[in-house]
Amino acid sequence: MKRAHDSQEAEVISTTRIGIIGGGQLGLMISEAARKMGFASVTVLDPTPQCPAASVADQIVGSLKDPVALRQLADRADILTYEIEHINTEALTALQQEGVKIYPAPDLLAIIQNKFVQKEFLARHNIPVAPYMSIETPTDIEQAIQTWGYPLVLKAKKDAYDGRGNARINGPDDIEVALARLGDRELYIEKCIDLDKELGIMIARNERGESMSFPVVEMIHERDICLSVLAPAPIATSLQQEAERIALHTIDILQGIGIFGVEMFLDTDGKIWLNEIAPRPHNSGHYTIEACQTSQFEEHLRAVTNLTLTPTTMLYPASVMENILGERNGSAIVQWAHDYDHAHVFPHIYGKRETKIDRKMGHITVVGDNLNSVYKQAKEARAELSI
Template sequence: MKQSLSTQEAQRVASTHIGVVGGGQLGLMLGEAAQQMGFPGLVVLDPTPQSPASAVAEQLVGSLKDPVALQQLAARVDILTYEIEHINTEALSALQKQGYTLYPAPSLLAIIQNKYRQKEFLSQRGIPVAPFLSIDTPADLEIAIERWGFPLVLKAKKDAYDGRGNARINSRDDIEAAFQKLGDRELYVEQCLDLEKELGVMVARNVRGEIATHPVVEMIHARDICHIVLAPAPIDPAFQQEVQEIARRTIADLEGVGIFGIEFFLDKQGKIWLNEIAPRPHNLGHYTIEACETSQFEQHLRAVTDLSLGSTAMRYPAAVMINILGERNGPADPRWSKPYDAERVFVHLYGKRETKIDRKMGHITVVGDNLQDVYEQAKEARAALSI
């Protein structure tokens, strides 16, 4: 929700034009936050005409990796940011060298885009990550098997998200299929941890180095997609504190500016492991729009424009976010089988004209006093919607 600004901050907001590389649902919600805060308007770059963000922002139609299109976007704005990480870091670095302001920095993005390089960066700084090994030859996989046994996860180093780029290896019988799935991509392998829960946290850092974390949440995945978020995570407060401390240290080490979604594992021995970082707003933080004093989208805008960071306190004791994932292929046609309580149930449809199986079409956030009750209400609301 909108936080008050000082007179100086309000003047900065009113005079700052922001460009976003990517015009999907994250760009849409960034645009909505920018309108509420009083920014003069967002300009987004996206290859799909009438992208979701175009409902609240001016859109340039073009490839996210096209240096010419990126230059055109940068020339229109004061600050450039992005809502997707699979973009052209070389072109962004060139823009930065020309004097354009860009957050998070292209050098940080280059680390995060390559998941193996990300693991190396974190491991070298003492951040707990699952044991990993680069797979440069078939013999390297044998080293991993000898070292850790099964199960293992074979992963693509680049261009992997929502489980696309992962292949689980439970035994030798799975090895051939795993390599076939991931083709000739650059690969690494991770030891599988015995998981109790998957956790996540949004952490923001502004230009002057102030850091703020939202509450730690539990993530429940469906087909490797973050499907349900429980806030706050039903875990021991000591784990909440540990995850937030690791998140703050990680973003400080990266010298990140903006908001970051960080995914963690809690194993059955009670150990916390950092899984991966997204240098942008994240699905795990959608609940913050209604449930927290400052949403992840407002916080990102505050961070990249070097405003003071907003309060991350929850406005309700409990919140649950459930993704609206496509269940068929064809034109989108949202329909409700029964009404919902608009005071406690908040529905966000992203305006995508075509639905596809597992495509993120929207999300529902439910708030209340008891996490289990809210969870049941969220599942009921989702079941009442077809799309």
């Protein structure tokens, strides 16, 4: 039976053409996984000529929101997926109605693109989310202050990522600054959770409704950008299980197909709150390439092609992923001050030609036996690299 199953799986992989909307670092790593698995072809759509993914995939140069370019990509693929949320869901829905397979589905993407709509969906299904309300006028902010007090965070409903689109309000003097920063956008406001840790978990789900979860990780942010990921998260087993339960339940409710990054808050009382969902591979799952039996990118491809999901067990007791963020503006030049431990340290450079301050230029994954020592080694390895 196993031989027959493997034969069927090989047939699916060898005859399926993958199309990816977006050719940045996530598109690159999806493409690398697809090539390694043996998919028939991989094509990406990206507006930047010679984007990172173009080093391993064919590229169509065009806007991610252009219906003509999206149709060109669909003509060269059997299944479309994406590495970014900020794309044209109306054009994708039209393609889907014509029979194009798109995973995760455009209607799910439409829910997630608007973070306020996403919150409404989660709250309606009794998923724990921080208290929130829509903001139409500055008076609504005053109402939120009277209801919850400080601190609060003002958020854009659309096109927000890596902290871009958020403004924290710690006191009265911050209101005007927050509105000046975000006031021309559709907004909502959220009560700040008394935070202990930020957690993440990757969930894969295929068309048959089979799900697989990766380990719960801790995400450490600076300037609202994920800097480090610790796997597994240094929290109690009971909290790991609760985070996994909430995440699996949420993706089931969404009927998601593909891989999903579920970001969560752990408060100081030990309660877990769902922050937001990414309908794609996620920064918090990069460590899985070396540290897990199956990477998030391979599991995503298995999910969107409706193959059996494979085990996600960690191969090492501990792993840390350290983002390589740009430290200046200019041409990207990769330099190591000293050689690194090739047995435990795995650098990934994304091939972006221009470096910018805080731009994600790559990541380093370190594996080992002890989370504290691995974290220290990851910081040391990152300090040896300039880009």
